[in-house]
Amino acid sequence: xxxxxxxxxxxxxxxxxxxxxxxxxxxxxxxxxxxxxxxxxxxxxxxxxxxxxxxxxxxxxxxxxxxxxxxxxxxxxxxx
Numbered sequence: 001x002x003x004x005x006x007x008x009x010x011x012x013x014x015x016x017x018x019x020x021x022x023x024x025x026x027x028x029x030x031x032x033x034x035x036x037x038x039x040x041x042x043x044x045x046x047x048x049x050x051x052x053x054x055x056x057x058x059x060x061x062x063x064x065x066x067x068x069x070x071x072x073x074x075x076x077x078x079x080x
Contacts, residue, residue: 005021012018017034024030044050061067 005023007019007021009017009019017032019032044053061070
């Protein structure tokens with residue numbers, strides 16, 4: 001059975017890696033695989049794409065006119 005050791009480390013000055021683990025036998029040949037962290041890809045290219053991806057759901061107002069009426073009433077209440 002092939003053994004594997006997984007650990008995270010930091011790249012040292014001079015672009016060097018240092019791995020220290022007591023379970024590694026001195027003088028043994030090993031294979032080292034370095035995986036760089038990937039940059040997260042943006043999930044959506046724009047806000048419009050995000051909005052279009054949302055599932056249909058209940059709306060606060062059935063029509064645009066109802067929404068505008070609500071805004072008018074809200075603005076009018078500021079003057080009171």
